[in-house]
Amino acid sequence: MREQPWHFRRITHEHELWFSNLRDIHALSSGWLAFAKLAPSKLDAILATELGRLMDDTLPEDVLGRLEARIWAEQARAWQDAARARATGSKDLDTAGALLLERSHDEGERVGARDWAHAFAAKPATLEQAFAALTGSAIAGRPGPAAFLICRSVENELEADLLRCPHSACADPSLRERADSLCAAHLGWMKGYVRALNRGLAFDSRSARAGAAGHAQGRCGIRLTYLN
Numbered sequence: 001m002r003e004q005p006w007h008f009r010r011i012t013h014e015h016e017l018w019f020s021n022l023r024d025i026h027a028l029s030s031g032w033l034a035f036a037k038l039a040p041s042k043l044d045a046i047l048a049t050e051l052g053r054l055m056d057d058t059l060p061e062d063v064l065g066r067l068e069a070r071i072w073a074e075q076a077r078a079w080q081d082a083a084r085a086r087a088t089g090s091k092d093l094d095t096a097g098a099l100l101l102e103r104s105h106d107e108g109e110r111v112g113a114r115d116w117a118h119a120f121a122a123k124p125a126t127l128e129q130a131f132a133a134l135t136g137s138a139i140a141g142r143p144g145p146a147a148f149l150i151c152r153s154v155e156n157e158l159e160a161d162l163l164r165c166p167h168s169a170c171a172d173p174s175l176r177e178r179a180d181s182l183c184a185a186h187l188g189w190m191k192g193y194v195r196a197l198n199r200g201l202a203f204d205s206r207s208a209r210a211g212a213a214g215h216a217q218g219r220c221g222i223r224l225t226y227l228n
């Protein structure tokens with residue numbers, strides 16, 4: 001293990017925010033497991049503690065990076081286990097997947113309401129405000145680097161590509177097998193999140209399908225428009 005001077009290992013607000021985002025991402029997996037009546041993840045206890053207690057003598061970003069990789073791996077497994085547990089036969093796997101997508105949407109809506117209900121109680125978020133909230137949400141992952149690339153922005157419409165989604169963020173090749181399902185779940189989460197901020201916004205998405213080698217063909221993206 002590489003030792004670092006203590007002043008390099010100081011936990012900053014950005015680290016705490018990243019840790020908080022990881023908790024919200026993991027809550028998605030926990031929700032699927034609970035829905036399928038499966039045993040909770042061991043990560044629940046780790047994420048319930050304070051970030052400071054997880055520190056070793058490596059840098060906070062290294063600790064968080066390793067934790068993030070573990071959460072991704074766990075999420076891929078949680079999806080597979082929950083889908084299989086809910087399906088009564090192989091033909092029902094699609095139905096079970098659709099139910100998990102519904103859970104993902106509801107979880108995004110719960111987090112969106114938790115974070116923003118107070119701010120937009122009197123007046124729903126505008127399209128710009130909803131997108132800004134999304135770029136700072138847990139689904140954007142590590143704070144700082146942009147998670148979205150705006151492709152088109154006019155008064156009533158905004159289109160953006162996802163720069164980090166399960167198709168590109170799964171470093172482990174074995175996880176890429178689940179990238180299509182996980183990305184659909186994350187897009188469902190985003191849809192629920194935006195709905196919590198303004199029910200008058202339409203959220204459409206396109207998901208790149210993983211190719212034979214596991215690499216996504218093109219980028220996934222989202223589109224926000226006003227319903228009226």
Ligand SMILES: [Zn+2]
Pocket residue numbers: 162165166167168183207208216219220
């Ligand atoms: Zn994707």
